[in-house]
Amino acid sequence: MDTRCNSNKYLFSEEKTAYLFPIKMTEETNPVDRTDFLPDPDYYTLYVVTFGEGVFVTPKKEYAVKEGDTFVTFPNVPYSYRKAKEDFRFVALSFTGNEVDSILSRVDVSAEHPYRGEQTAIKILMQQSLERAVDREHVVDFLARAALWEALVIFGENAEKRKTVIKHGEKKDRIAAIIHYIKENYNRTTLSLEGVASHFSINPNYLSRLFKEIKGVNFSVYLTSVRVERACFLMESGLSSVKNIAFLVGFGDPLYFSKVFKKETGFTPREYVDRVTARRARAEQRAEF
Numbered sequence: 541m542d543t544r545c546n547s548n549k550y551l552f553s554e555e556k557t558a559y560l561f562p563i564k565m566t567e568e569t570n571p572v573d574r575t576d577f578l579p580d581p582d583y584y585t586l587y588v589v590t591f592g593e594g595v596f597v598t599p600k601k602e603y604a605v606k607e608g609d610t611f612v613t614f615p616n617v618p619y620s621y622r623k624a625k626e627d628f629r630f631v632a633l634s635f636t637g638n639e640v641d642s643i644l645s646r647v648d649v650s651a652e653h654p655y656r657g658e659q660t661a662i663k664i665l666m667q668q669s670l671e672r673a674v675d676r677e678h679v680v681d682f683l684a685r686a687a688l689w690e691a692l693v694i695f696g697e698n699a700e701k702r703k704t705v706i707k708h709g710e711k712k713d714r715i716a717a718i719i720h721y722i723k724e725n726y727n728r729t730t731l732s733l734e735g736v737a738s739h740f741s742i743n744p745n746y747l748s749r750l751f752k753e754i755k756g757v758n759f760s761v762y763l764t765s766v767r768v769e770r771a772c773f774l775m776e777s778g779l780s781s782v783k784n785i786a787f788l789v790g791f792g793d794p795l796y797f798s799k800v801f802k803k804e805t806g807f808t809p810r811e812y813v814d815r816v817t818a819r820r821a822r823a824e825q826r827a828e829f
Contacts (some may be wrong), residue, residue: 560637562684567670569629573622584644585613585634586691587621588659588666592628596621598654608658610691612644614651631666635688647692648699659698662691714740715754718747719762726766729792733759767791768804775813782809 596603597620669687673680737744767789786797
């Protein structure tokens with residue numbers, strides 16, 4: 541098992557050490573379309589589009605690819621490709637090794653998900669490796685191996701970024717569900733952070749942090765704003781009993797409701813009702829003329 545010793549030293553057990561062996565690295569300009577849809581029997585290949593547009597086809601899906609896009613082919617998995625425009629180029633790095641599927645899965649690449657989209661850093665890496673290989677045939681295998689491992693590092697870093705984005709999206713979806721629940725149940729005087737957390741089977745402390753992270757305010761502030769907004773709506777709709785309004789929006793104590801309402805709006809509930817009544821009276825008078 542990998543063991544981290546301190547901030548800049550790592551130990552790796554022998555069985556976890558991975559071996560990858562590059563077989564060939566080539567740059568193809570306007571290659572002949574591969575239409576036989578046959579697999580490579582013994583090796584994997586990382587393709588990086590360096591110019592133009594093409595189409596990459598697997599048994600399950602067809603991908604439109606453009607400059608910077610990458611895809612990986614797997615042994616015994618049929619595939620084909622063709623150019624979509626006349627000028628089409630790619631770099632192909634074929635490789636093999638021990639437990640390659642496991643290694644690739646660590647960076648979110650698999651036979652089910654061979655297309656990794658735009659990876660500009662990998663395109664630049666491959667082009668630079670080919671340029672450095674000119675007149676250096678005695679070390680070209682080192683360059684290919686270094687490029688392969690660096691590409692895997694980039695895949696891994698981008699996979700983590702995608703997971704972060706997905707995780708944030710999942711958080712937003714959960715908060716959206718919680719907000720809907722609040723708006724449906726704000727009139728319950730017992731509605732609380734703990735009760736909502738229990739309803740959604742999450743820890744109250746986690747809910748509090750999550751709410752602050754996504755909405756920018758804490759749970760109680762948001763609940764209060766919903767209740768006061770609804771109270772204003774009821775007053776605008778013609779209700780005038782402060783006691784009734786307080787109960788209708790989830791406050792069990794009308795005096796506490798009045799205090800909170802004044803803090804949020806700058807008016808007491810009675811002042812707000814009087815302003816609404818006066819505004820309505822003026823509107824009715826103008827209508828008579």
